[in-house]
Amino acid sequence: MSAAPTRALLVQPQAPGQRDPALPEEFAELARSAGAEVVALVEARLERPSASHYLGSGKVEELKDACEAAGIDLVLVNAALSPVQERNLGDALGRRVVDRVGLILDIFALRAASAEGKLQVELAQLKHQATRLVGRGKSLDSQRGGAIGLRGPGETALETDRRLIRARIDALQKRLSRIEVQQAQMRRARVRNAVPRVALVGYTNAGKSTLFNALTGGAVYAADQLFATLDPTVRRVEGLACGPLLLSDTVGFVRDLPHELVAAFRSTLAEAREADLLLHVVDAADPEREARIAAVETVLAEIGAGGLPQWRVYNKIDRIEGLVPRVELREGDAAQVWLSARDGRGLDLLREALGRRFARALLEGTVLLGHGDGRLRARLHALGAVLAEHHDEAGWTLRIRMERTVAERLAAMPEGQPLHPLLLVAQGAPP
Structure with missing residues (x-):
């Protein structure tokens, strides 16, 4: 038997005189993409966010009543909340509060399929979570019940969390750096193949x-x-x-x-x-x-x-x-x-x-190289431009395909002279 979906109330802040009907519609779709059941939407006219709760005290009370009436499990706010605002709003409502950034991160965690994608999502989530640890030392201590084996002598749960998150972030960044190098090499190979x-x-x-x-x-x-x-x-x-x-x-x-x-x-x-x-x-x-x-x-x-x-x-x-x-x-x-x-x-x-x-953008044709054109031949091979090659006593006959701009740059170099007849033929002039 599958668990019941999370019942969510959406909060859509709106600047005075700037109501955009597309914003709450898209936010509701984001919530559903994360697996939430959208029960209610509350729009909040907001001239200046409150430093403590983001929303004014009257709107917070309205949300609290709405949550009680509709049996809300989760409050989603279509804005980037500071760690203090998110924590205080959650305490006032007695529900978990997630802002727009946290919601999108959650969807990404749900959808990432490759090993690299999962690492990237975890890294982003940890960086976001690290900013949410401020001021949570007491609550984490009570939640952990001592956390035997997870911290050193005299270390608080907050310090433990920070240390573990930093260590995991460092490890993820190193793994992703290695993957990025490998992918950059693959992209360079595609460039060489023109x-x-x-x-x-x-x-x-x-x-x-x-x-x-x-x-x-x-x-x-x-x-x-x-x-x-x-x-x-x-x-x-x-x-x-x-x-x-x-x-x-x-x-x-x-x-x-x-x-x-x-x-x-x-x-x-x-x-x-x-x-x-x-x-x-x-x-x-x-x-x-x-x-x-x-x-x-x-x-x-x-x-x-x-x-x-x-x-x-x-x-x-x-x-x-x-x-x-x-x-x-x-x-x-x-x-x-x-x-x-x-x-x-x-x-x-x-x-x-x-x-x-x-x-x-592509140039394809035949180039005749003499024995003194070894440097150009090596460049063409390094670029992955050589489709076929034949050698005899006169030199090399190469069938090449490459980007026209690359051929023009090579032809401008002293060793690139054999490419000129090919460029002239491609432009419609007699060889």
Whole structure:
């Protein structure tokens, strides 16, 4: 028999004259994603947060009465509370209080599947928890009942908690650093192989994973819920005019994404930061899509990906009557693509646009190198640009494929002269 869901009361602070109906709706969806049963929502008009309880005394009393009447187990506040505010509010209400940051961390802990993802979530949770230990020494002492074997002579439970958390944070950071080095090496290998890299980014629940599966034939978990998938996944997309490319599916963004998570998921977000092109997936049917586009752009700027080439992919057009798939061009390049990843309409337009875009960026052909061109030959091999090679008494014949900009940089060097005929042929001039 499964346990009854946690009965939650949501608190939505609103600045005077700035009521946004989308905020409580999204917060309720976050609560349900964490497994809570949303019983009630209370909006709180707030000019200036109280330093002690965040909410004013009158609103605290109102919440206490609402909790008693509805049998509330948990109070969720759609704001970042200080440790003192969270503790005092919980004491006043006689219920556990969790703020927006803690709620999103809890959802991430529920959804992380890979070993790395679980480590990253635990690190973020511990850093958040460490700030919540302030002033809890007495309560922890009584809860532990002595905590035999967990602390040294004369050490309080609060000091023990701090020491254990610091030690665990240090251990997690070391393990994640090793994983990050390994992943950086894999990304460098992909760069050397000159395979274009495309990253899907977007607001959570915009349909990124569904689009990822449709393009790659993969089986990444996709559901109509917030943060359905967290761990980065990279797959090849075949059958394009430019040859294969690597597509990565990244964690969905949300407005006011906790900074603890932006820092903890640096390796996930590195897939976006180091991509050749971002596909910003937008729920075309979402009435709040402009606000959510702005939220994604803010996070991209925070992680250093704000200046990367980006296309907007408006997904879920099947939910809008009369809307048809299309590609909108800007300066000869795709700027917006309208499609439905769920029923496949418009996927061919996106694949065609990607093929054209990266076909222009790639250079493929044959290069003849003499015996004195060993340095250039070594550079081409190091870049992973050599597809095939034949050697005879005249030298080497190499079939290469590489990014045009890389070939142009090499050709500008003294040893890069053999690349000039290839560049001239690619530009339409006679060899």
